[in-house]
Amino acid sequence: MSFKRSPLLLSSALVGAVAFAGTAHADEGMWTFDHLPKAALQKSYGFTPDASWIQHVVQSSARLAEGCSASFVSGDGLVMTNHHCANSCLAALSDKDHDYFRDGFTTRDLADERQCPGMELDRLDTMKDVSGPVADATKGKQGAAYAAALQEVESKLTKDCVGGDDAHWRCDMVSLYHGGQTALYRYRRYKDVRVVMAPEQGIAFFGGDPDNFDYPRYDIDLSMLRVYEGGKPVHTPYLQFDPAGPKADDLVFTSGNPGRTQRGLPAAALAFQRDVINPTVIALYSVREGMLWQYGRESAEHAKQAEDILFGVQNALKSFSGTQSALQSSDIIARRAKEDADLQAWIDADPARKSAYGEPFKAVDQAIALEKDLFTRNLALSMVFGGAVNNVMALVEGANERSKPDAKRHSGFHDAQLGEIETALGAKEPFYPELETALFALRLTSLRQTIGADDALVHLALGNDAPDELAARLIKGTKMGDPAARLALWKGGLKAVEASNDPLVVFVRKLYPSYAALREQMRNEVTAPLHKAQGDIARARFAQAKADGRLDTLYPDATFSPRLSYGTVKGWRKNGVDVAPFTDFAGMYHHATGSEPFALPRRWLDAKGEVNPSTHLDFVSTNDIVGGNSGSPVISREGKAVGLIFDGNLPSLAGDLYYDINNNRAVATDTSAIITALKIVYHEDGLASELINGHR
Amino acid sequence: MSFKRSPLLLSSALVGAVAFAGTAHADEGMWTFDHLPKAALQKSYGFTPDASWIQHVVQSSARLAEGCSASFVSGDGLVMTNHHCANSCLAALSDKDHDYFRDGFTTRDLADERQCPGMELDRLDTMKDVSGPVADATKGKQGAAYAAALQEVESKLTKDCVGGDDAHWRCDMVSLYHGGQTALYRYRRYKDVRVVMAPEQGIAFFGGDPDNFDYPRYDIDLSMLRVYEGGKPVHTPYLQFDPAGPKADDLVFTSGNPGRTQRGLPAAALAFQRDVINPTVIALYSVREGMLWQYGRESAEHAKQAEDILFGVQNALKSFSGTQSALQSSDIIARRAKEDADLQAWIDADPARKSAYGEPFKAVDQAIALEKDLFTRNLALSMVFGGAVNNVMALVEGANERSKPDAKRHSGFHDAQLGEIETALGAKEPFYPELETALFALRLTSLRQTIGADDALVHLALGNDAPDELAARLIKGTKMGDPAARLALWKGGLKAVEASNDPLVVFVRKLYPSYAALREQMRNEVTAPLHKAQGDIARARFAQAKADGRLDTLYPDATFSPRLSYGTVKGWRKNGVDVAPFTDFAGMYHHATGSEPFALPRRWLDAKGEVNPSTHLDFVSTNDIVGGNSGSPVISREGKAVGLIFDGNLPSLAGDLYYDINNNRAVATDTSAIITALKIVYHEDGLASELINGHR
Structure with a gap:
């Protein structure tokens, strides 16, 4: 649950009003896949993602309807996401004899995998700019007539897009830059999602509230799911799993669905917020x-x-x-x-x-x-x-x-x-x-x-x-x-x-x-x-960027739709102390006092002598993420999975409002930790080999 | 206890470092009696206190060693201060059959008055500038030698000042403007202080914590003491009691001992403080x-x-x-x-x-x-x-x-x-x-x-x-x-x-x-x-004012020594609502729900039909006060007592750091409320008549 923040009920007057655009600084931005900051990437990192790299990442990425992100990590429909994204599934499957949320869930073969009730996974298929048809349909209309026309064109576009097959397709009209652009996103829907493996809550959320939104961290906030169709695992593009994980200073990407930002608030x-809302709410809470x-x-x-x-x-x-x-x-x-x-x-x-x-x-x-x-x-x-x-x-x-x-x-x-x-x-x-x-x-x-x-x-x-x-x-x-x-x-x-x-x-x-x-x-x-003013501001900013030919430096506010962010594996300086980018298994065992919430599960204590203590566990990077990115894969420039986003550090909590490269850090579990855990702690050799080989 | 704030233990690094000077704006300042802002007073209020007015106020004012202020209000040694300044006395005199703190304390004649254990009252007698001798004694000295020389001259000056009679005299060397000036204050000491009358805690602190540091208020935060020497009441100058209280927009003074300010903090x-100390402390508390x-x-x-x-x-x-x-x-x-x-x-x-x-x-x-x-x-x-x-x-x-x-x-x-x-x-x-x-x-x-x-x-x-x-x-x-x-x-x-x-x-x-x-x-x-830098700043500011001939617009930081402040009886605007300067008895009864801390004492409920509901109870004024001013008399331009300071409003809590005439308000009990309470609620006609007539 560490990355699902409580809804900010209290600042209602300021919520949802702005959805326009930020002009990106280094590593900043949650970019739509059809509008990546290629020039900036080339300049900062000497890397330009080509069409096949982009398509591969898009098709390997997924969104869970309940507010998380995920990725395919084998050609046999295996999906990686966070433990806290599968909590409700694990709870639903539990009974008086089994607490899968607390004790974890393991399988030996496909027959052991169990369907998560109500869980749906969507994979982006195509993106289309429909600004033209939308503008035509609403031209000259105001107020209720405008709303009705907008609803009518949305209904028509999405209906045509689904093509009568809403069992397999879902289409969303996405308003970007506060109406500066409108896009139609088509997703492939999957409604048979089964849980394959989940570790214990005690390692997924090791450190509990004291460590939540903090770093160093020692969590394996993982769950493995598998997507089925017609009773068989699906075969889709997938991210090859890199069991070595990233190195310090590596360029890394995250592909996910950031929920909501207000990057242009006046x-x-x-x-x-600083002088009235936050102090009042913090004191009351x-x-x-x-x-x-x-x-x-x-x-x-x-x-x-x-x-x-x-x-x-x-x-x-x-x-x-x-x-x-x-x-x-x-x-x-x-x-x-x-x-x-x-x-x-x-x-x-x-x-x-x-x-x-x-x-x-x-x-x-x-x-x-x-x-x-x-x-x-x-x-x-x-x-x-x-x-x-x-x-x-x-x-x-x-x-x-x-x-x-x-x-x-x-x-x-x-x-x-x-x-x-x-x-x-x-x-x-x-x-x-x-x-x-x-x-x-x-x-x-x-x-x-x-x-x-x-x-x-x-x-x-x-x-x-x-x-x-x-x-x-x-x-x-x-x-x-x-x-x-x-x-x-x-x-x-x-x-x-x-x-x-x-x-x-x-x-x-x-x-x-x-x-x-x-x-x-x-x-x-x-x-x-406020809403009206903020809309005017957003549209003016978009028009200004367009007039100046700067649209390629502008990214839209987050809308819980697929985005790519880029950054570097890198620590930061916290309260005058340098925080290293990686933690390792030795640190985890040092962190374990045996008292809640610092008590490691039995299996982890038993495995202490068998794991290499210097194996990386978690890492931080400068990627620009917010709530909704939970479960996002961290991807190398080679297009491989090197980590699993599960949290942000404390300063990144201001990511709704702005991005600060000096302090904001995304927190991920390292793929090397996942492989080590599967092999040594859980003896899930089949799953480990599926990840390494890309198929069962 | 409402005005005795908890010591600010936590900002220790910033505490006690600055004691220099603020340049006064309208109504701002805690002025020493030998350096009053006469020009500003004349300009703003058309009033210039003459020597006899000043001497009268000085000699009618007093300080309680435990951290409060007070005033003589009859020629027979009667002293007015706050209920919360006599708490420890009332507790010490209580026994298993009497809780004088909770239930109040009344007397019918002198024989009923009881000595407060350990209580001392000091009355300022003379002030002397000793900057010269101190400068001579410490000239050219540094570090330990400076400290030793300073201690030596202080010891000599205060010893000479006391003149061997420390039963009757107390002398303090007071460093003003962070050493820009040094003064020698001689006080007349009184060690036989008896309690004459105290109301119930339920009216002295009516409203409890919810109302503390807030306004409108409905408190009679009063205690009456009497100073004795040789077993007899002393006879000193005193403030004549004005049973009518002040009117809105009246010029009023407070004479008291503000404890500590840091008005020149960089x-x-x-x-x-704003960005780190206060938020952290507020969250923890x-x-x-x-x-x-x-x-x-x-x-x-x-x-x-x-x-x-x-x-x-x-x-x-x-x-x-x-x-x-x-x-x-x-x-x-x-x-x-x-x-x-x-x-x-x-x-x-x-x-x-x-x-x-x-x-x-x-x-x-x-x-x-x-x-x-x-x-x-x-x-x-x-x-x-x-x-x-x-x-x-x-x-x-x-x-x-x-x-x-x-x-x-x-x-x-x-x-x-x-x-x-x-x-x-x-x-x-x-x-x-x-x-x-x-x-x-x-x-x-x-x-x-x-x-x-x-x-x-x-x-x-x-x-x-x-x-x-x-x-x-x-x-x-x-x-x-x-x-x-x-x-x-x-x-x-x-x-x-x-x-x-x-x-x-x-x-x-x-x-x-x-x-x-x-x-x-x-x-x-x-x-x-920090201490060294702040001292340098303070002395530079003092030197600059001196060089510019502006010393008369400068007041020293508070040092728990006698000061005069001036201001106007006046409300303010709180959260978009105008707050009137006076409360009355009708408001008090409306405020009383019967549930703690809004339960009035029995005697007050019984008196409801007998008091004039429009009688003023408490009032606010723009006077510049801080902790230590508890028990200060509010004085009219005629030199009469019209009120009794017992609190400040919430914005005035920043008075340690700066004064804001728009929002800071001193909170006082009206003398008309005191007379009404004594006569109608407590049937203390003797005491009421002593106040009105100035003698027993």
């Missing part, structure tokens, strides 16, 4: 971390109850803290301010541009000035609605939204989306009243602390109760921990919600109008103007 | 807050155990967060960078100045570059030594230091200071093994999280244990919770410490060499060069 928005830490110490049962939430909080904390630390220590904001000013000057220099793009930076400043006043209040109030309370908010909000015509509802509550909410409400998630009470009481305390005891909202929420009293009473009295009760209320709609006497429903219903009004104000006066 | 040091919050929820006993530490952590968090928020939202760092550059240019313009002051800003940059590498490691390690572990560190460090000759020991361990350590080690402080274990385990976890599991120090500390295992074993096995055991080891010296088998002593002994080495490096390579 300086004012970056400063707002840190308190929650301490609370959950102590809760987990109280008993084994409490530890089990709190484990997942604590991990999620720690994961989010690392993400926010890493971003914050990078924003604080770099000059990115000053540089961006200059870029912003330059772009505005370019806009201002031409009346046509002025009329097309206006003064977007002024609009950003105005929206953020207002957000400064609203942010803390909105955040504190939003944070009240977590856990069980969150489900009740979905009920109350859903009931209100559903009573409106579809077109007037807020995003997330359209008819087509209601199934998803219903599934979530009906999910049999554990409900621990003690933990719910503690978390709810803390959230209420934070609300009061953050916006002040005199605030009307606080009076409305708490009345004359202390936070702990109120939380205890509501959680004790509610039936909303029961999925059946939630579904009944969901099905009953607004009438049932308004008639409910459930104390938690009554509480949420009471706060809902204030909450809805505040969110409405945020939406209309902050998010919408 | 921009690089401010940026280091927030986790601890959450942990203690949950610990306190586990049982009434746990709540009691954790209460004081939790309050300390929350208090420190507010302090750091307030400072951080101010540093982030203001342009102080950019402005200071310009001032720094201007000062260096002034130095560079003259060879004599260049040779006198050198390049101090470059030296600051170098020291901070190194501190960046050492800070986190040093902080994480220092934080391991808290609670019981801290006592053991004092034993181990003390034993090592005492084995050196006095002159070679580190500050804090000279012969003259050993008594203080011994007293602390022998103190019967509660020792709760469960709480000690939880805190120790969390500290060890933070250590590992902060500097990484592979760090040699982490290996040394944890070995193969998980933090919780180690903490539990050491706390369970130690005898160091017992003051007698600690004292025995202290008396046994290095030999006893080295021979001890106590597991906690063994643990600390093992870490001590690394800890000592790291601190030594911090001291020599960070603190000392």
Whole structure:
């Protein structure tokens, strides 16, 4: 789970607004395969990928629908990805006698391989620029007519592309450079994906949270899958496995699907993240971390109850803290301010541009000035609605939204989306009243602390109760921990919600109008103007690069579609200490204290005398990656697999916002470690030989 | 306790280094009484304090040795200060049948007044500039010879000043403007201070931590003392009590003893606080807050155990967060960078100045570059030594230091200071093994999280244990919770410490060499060069002001000696909302939910129908105050008492570093509230009449 970050729910006003472009510096960029920075690569590394190299990498790469990347590593359909990308499969296959997630999964022949329920793997087949047809279809249209025309052309293009065979093909329209370009990507779909091998969680995530997003690391975050069709392994192009791994200073590539970046955020928005959003969120999450830490110490049962939430909080904390630390220590904001000013000057220099793009930076400043006043209040109030309370908010909000015509509802509550909410409400998630009470009481305390005891909202929420009293009473009295009760209320709609006497429903219903009004104000006066301004900025930047003939130095923001990044195997300097690029098995054994999360699995302890201690285990490189790249192969200039991406270091957590070659590092497991583990620790000689020979 | 901030132990490298001068802007400044900004006052307020006004205020003001300010408010020795300044007195006088801290203390006549053990009150008598004699005595001397000469002249001057009567007089040499000036302050000492009246903690600190350092407030943070000599109340000048309180926009003064400011810190040091120190400390303390919050929820006993530490952590968090928020939202760092550059240019313009002051800003940059590498490691390690572990560190460090000759020991361990350590080690402080274990385990976890599991120090500390295992074993096995055991080891010296088998002593002994080495490096390579550079900067700034004839616009950094500040009764704008300057009794009753910490004492609830709801309760003003000003009187231009300082708002917490008239506010209890409370709530008509009439 180390690379799947918690969704950044809290900066909603700034999320998803920008998807345009960065002008690449050395090693920077997540490049589409039809638009690689060949000149820069030749200049920096004396290497130009030719058409066959590119096609080979594209066809050997894959995407897992659940948010990971992967690669084919044998001609018999063998696929390499991360352990944390196969967690849900391993959990689903486990039973009361087997915990494959914890203890690993091994097979001796094809018959032992087991299908991962619901897992789909997509392999990019073709890319096509459809900017022309899209522009033609939407020409001169505005607002709803524009949206309808866009939806119509998308529907037609993807339907033609799939050609009636959606069992084998999937087609996505991908908006690049914030609409500067539109592409149609066709993927070959594979729906029979089986697990072949997975190591123990104890080595896949050795070091746990203390090591998460950090380096040196000693993890083999691996799972091996196999893709079948018609009951037989498929035969596709694949990356030859290099059992030697890379060397320091080698040029390496990663092929994967980075999820989302905002590389062109205006300086004012970056400063707002640094000065307001991140400090507030980090403080609130840190308190929650301490609370959950102590809760987990109280008993084994409490530890089990709190484990997942604590991990999620720690994961989010690392993400926010890493971003914050990078924003604080770099000059990115000053540089961006200059870029912003330059772009505005370019806009201002031409009346046509002025009329097309206006003064977007002024609009950003105005929206953020207002957000400064609203942010803390909105955040504190939003944070009240977590856990069980969150489900009740979905009920109350859903009931209100559903009573409106579809077109007037807020995003997330359209008819087509209601199934998803219903599934979530009906999910049999554990409900621990003690933990719910503690978390709810803390959230209420934070609300009061953050916006002040005199605030009307606080009076409305708490009345004359202390936070702990109120939380205890509501959680004790509610039936909303029961999925059946939630579904009944969901099905009953607004009438049932308004008639409910459930104390938690009554509480949420009471706060809902204030909450809805505040969110409405945020939406209309902050998010919408920011979104519009950021779109104008993105399009202006794209137009400027096009006009200057610089489009080849520009890469689009990440969109969870296939991209190539390049870089060097290289350490960095952390807190005044040089960090070497490689770790080895000796380091792993030194790192193992025997206490969780530094306890190695039995098999690894047993193998200590048999492995060469200087065998490389993990390495870092300057490749530009973000969440979604989990499971990406690291590829040599010869087109061979030399590693497996599974994490980024702390500074790379600011990779959503910008790339810093001095500090950002991608973290990978070395192929030499994978071969050594398979041969010596797991005695999986067949699998090792398949990797080395490229076939079974 | 709301205004006594926790000592800022953590920024030790930056502490105490600067004590020079700020150039005052409107309402800014903590002015010595012999150097008031008369021109600025006349210009802004059309008011010039004359000699008798000044003398009257000086002689009516007082300082409490434990770190508070106070004032005489009747001719019969009646003194007004904060409730939180009399906490230790009220606790000491309490017994199993009386909790005067919680329930308040009232008297009907002099015979009921009870002496506060150990309390001393000092009243400034004379101020004398002794810069000349000090310069003569130290002329041409360097290093140890300089220090010896300085100590000799200080000893002589203060001895002469006391004139053999140290029962009645106390004399302090005060270094102002970082040695730019030296003054000799003579105080009249009073050692028989009795408590006359104190309200309940529930109204003195109504709103508890949620309201602490915030505003609107509804506190009567008052205690009344009386100074005796020879068994009789003393008769001194006093501030006439104005039972009407101030009006909005009134000019008001505070007379008090601000503790410590660093108003001239170089921009690089401010940026280091903003970017490194504050975020790190806030995150670590927030986790601890959450942990203690949950610990306190586990049982009434746990709540009691954790209460004081939790309050300390929350208090420190507010302090750091307030400072951080101010540093982030203001342009102080950019402005200071310009001032720094201007000062260096002034130095560079003259060879004599260049040779006198050198390049101090470059030296600051170098020291901070190194501190960046050492800070986190040093902080994480220092934080391991808290609670019981801290006592053991004092034993181990003390034993090592005492084995050196006095002159070679580190500050804090000279012969003259050993008594203080011994007293602390022998103190019967509660020792709760469960709480000690939880805190120790969390500290060890933070250590590992902060500097990484592979760090040699982490290996040394944890070995193969998980933090919780180690903490539990050491706390369970130690005898160091017992003051007698600690004292025995202290008396046994290095030999006893080295021979001890106590597991906690063994643990600390093992870490001590690394800890000592790291601190030594911090001291020599960070603190000392910073201190020297900051001294050079301070003296250059003073010399520049002198040369420019601008000394009258310069005030010295706070030194816990008597100062006057001036300002206006005025609200401010907080999170986009205007905050009015006054609160009233109606607001207080609205604020009272009945749940802690918003539960009013019984007497206050009973009086609800009898008080005029629009009577003013608390107010804010623009006066420039910091910690140490607790208990300062607020004084009208007529020289009357109109309020009682007890807190600052959140932005004012950055007052150590700079003053911002738009946001910093001093928080005071209104004299009209005090009179109303005494008459209507407490039926203390005698005391009310003494205040109004100026005598009993």
